[in-house]
Amino acid sequence: MTNTATITAQPTQVINRETASQMSNEQLVKLLELKNPMIEDIVYSDPRWSELELVDAGEVFAPHIPKGMFKIQRPKHRHPKCIDSNPTYIPQRDVLRAILAWWCAPTRKLSLFMFGETGTGKTEMLLWFADRMNWPVSLTAVNESMRPEKAQGSYILFNGKTPYRYGSVASAMKYGWCQIMDECDKGSGDFLSKLHTPAEYKPWQLDDTGEIITPHKNFRFCATANTNGGGDMTGRYHTSQRLDEAFRRRFAFVECDYPSAAVEDSILSASYPDISKGTRHKMIKLAGQMRLALRAPQLEAKATTAEALKKLALPDERLSCAFSTRVLVAWADYMTIFGVKNVPLRESFDFVFGNSLDEADEPAVYAIVHRIFGESFDHPDGWNEANASGK
Ligand SMILES: Nc1ncnc2c1ncn2[C@@H]1O[C@H](COP(=O)(O)OP(=O)(O)O)[C@@H](O)[C@H]1O
Ligand SMILES: [Mg+2]
Structure with missing residues (x-):
């Protein structure tokens, strides 16, 4: 233009x-x-959107970074493309540290690739970070049928004329926004090969107009995926493609695993104070056991000695379904909506998870549930076994 x-x-x-x-x-x-x-x-x-100001990282990321430690640059003005993020999001410390280092580095040789199981908070982490940084975001949910025009742009009909409208990546690159390619490994080779140039911050020529977009200094290119680009080894993410080696080498990788029990406890206690501490702890324990049952084959394969295997304390059950933080939070949410003190825990659990189980997984899931909750699962929160038997 x-x-x-x-x-x-x-x-x-x-x-x-x-x-x-x-x-x-x-x-x-x-x-x-x-x-x-x-x-x-x-x-x-307009150049005002690109103006940066020096601010205390501890102010921006309170309470996760102590105040007065170091300063970072962030856009001075809140841009219309800034996205308000989940106010109850609690970042994982190591993930926050890695993103912060990458984002605030004076140069960017590589883009950022966040990978991990579904529902571990990858997309929300990037949105949360960008929101706190006041950074405009272009969020693209990648799928198999996505065409390169989505990223570059196309001619549109407007008021009887056919102007060119930039696509998501071209806009982000030209104006200095953060581009998030969400579920990047679901994209076709054709689509992803177009992204090699933006991913390495090199001038990008648009196919239709010939315009060359040079990357703005505030441009950030991030991708999220369930695999690290190596394709799915678990059988859980069958639409995840193995990414081209040339594309993978343009990224730095950050793994976003399930948050620790302590972080999940903070997430639940901050948003669902009506759920008792006892039930909350059992919910988190259940999530932990389900994840171990899910990953047992990989963990077993990695354990080189009998001692290492014993230390893992794997449950006997084996599962193929992921009980993620997303499911845990949704369960707490529906438990509260249904009525924590009135409706049995089983109802909200089945609603968000149990009813979707395959026949093969169902007995194993309920065996774990029974081991942790016992009879209390068929009662509302606060039901006490001792009182019940004393009645
Ligand atoms: N660290 C966290 N703090 C608060 N909620 C979280 C966190 N991680 C995950 N969640 C919950 O899980 C949901 C899914 O997160 P999302 O970022 O979409 O997962 P992913 O992109 O890894 O599949 C969120 O909407 C939120 O309810
Ligand atoms: Mg996601």
């Missing part, structure tokens, strides 16, 4: 880079309602 575009928004109002620069941020944002690709380009190119 040209730098001298002059567009008439209303019959009396001429919008170009110069007049836009006289407007307040709010007025600029209002212009986006016109949905005019040329005006969008003028608004998003």
Whole structure:
């Protein structure tokens, strides 16, 4: 697009880079309602969005980073593409540290690849981080049938004309946003091969217009996936593709495992204070046991000695379904909605998880449930075995 575009928004109002620069941020944002690709380009190119300010990392990431330790740069103005994230999200310390180091480094040789089992908080972690950093986000849910135009852009019909509208990655790269390719390993080879250039922060030529997009200094390219790009070894993620080696080498990798029991305890106690401590601990223990039963084959294969195997304390059951933090939080949520003190725990559990189980998994899941909850599972939270038998 040209730098001298002059567009008439209303019959009396001429919008170009110069007049836009006289407007307040709010007025600029209002212009986006016109949905005019040329005006969008003028608004998003306004240099105010790129201004960074030095702030205390401890203020931005309180209480997860102590105050006064170091400073980081973040955009001064809240951009319309900033996404409000889950206010109850609790980051895992090592994941936060890795993302922070990558994000705030003076140069970026590699993009960021976050991988881990479903429901471990990968997508929300990136959204939470970007939100705290005031960073605009372009979030793309990748799927097998996605075409390169989605990333680059295409000509659209607008007011009888056919202007070009940038796609997700082209916008993020040009204007300095964070591009999140969510579930990246679900993309086709055709689609992903187009992303090699943005992933290594090199100038990117758009197929349709020939325009060359040079990466903005605030551009960040991140991907999430269930595998580290090596393809699925577990059988759980059969739509995950093995990524091209050339694509993988353009990333630094951060694993997002299930949060520790302590973090999951904080997540539940902060958002669901009505659930008793005893039940909360059992829920978290159950999640831990289910995950061990899920990963047992891989863990067994890695244990080299009988002692190491014993130390793992694996349950006897074997599962193929993932009891993630997503499921745990959803269970707490429905337990509360159904009525913690009135409805048996089993009802909310079956609602969010139990009813979806395969025949092969069902007995193993309920064996674990029974071992941890015993009879209390068929009663609301607060039911006490001793009282019940004394009645
Ligand atoms: N660290 C966390 N703090 C709070 N909630 C979390 C956390 N991790 C996961 N969750 C819960 O799990 C859900 C799924 O997270 P999400 O980021 O979509 O998982 P993923 O992208 O790994 O599949 C969230 O909506 C939230 O309810
Ligand atoms: Mg996700």
